[in-house]
Amino acid sequence: MSIVKKVNTYLDNEHIHYQLLRHSPSHNSLGSAIASNIPAEQLVKAVVLEDSEGQKLMAILPASHKVSLITLNEMLNKQFHLIKEAALYQLFTDCDHGAVPPIAEPYNMDRVYDQYLMQQPCLYLEAGDHESLIELTIDEFSRLMQGARPLHFSHRVFH
Incomplete structure (x- = not known):
């Protein structure tokens, strides 16, 4: 497998320039x-959240960080929680389990991103499988995040 068709089509339609990087199989973003x-x-990961009304939100952050739900909920004045794993699989049927691309639009989802990402020279996104990453310049990532709300909602876990 490589980049999933839905994501590939979206990136092409938006004229986002990227490189595909292959790697040995892995089981998570780290x-x-x-x-x-x-x-x-x-490495950019996606954490999919849901509120009590079923509204979905993709939180986009570095793999070295963890979402602070308390901070995010305060900033958005909402009560999001992690989506159940079975529901996640239903949303991302074209992806390998656990390889959610941090690109919300093809999946009709709202998104926020941690502004820490903008400090990096380039970024790598999960492509929907466990063997491929999408490499983006910071400018291309900025274009991809247009319309998304930049926030500071995570903290570093891995150094």
Whole structure:
């Protein structure tokens, strides 16, 4: 597998320039960073949240960080929680389990991103499988995030 068709089509339609990087199989974003020999703060992951009314939100942040739900909920004046794993699989049927691309639009979802990402020279996104990453310049990532709200809602877990 490589980049999932839905994401590939979206990136092409938006004229986002990227490179595809292959790596040995991994089981999570941190594993992908290690397998690709890239810093974990440059690997972008998605955490999918849901509120009590079923509204979905993709929180986009570095693999080296963890979402602070308390901070995010205060900033948005909402009560989001992690989406159940079975519901996540239903949303991302074209992706391998656990390889959610941090690109919300093809999945009709709102999004926010942690502004820490904008401090990186380039970024790598999960492509929907456990063997590929999408490499973006910071300018291309900025274009991809147009319309998303930049916030500071995470804290570093891995150094």
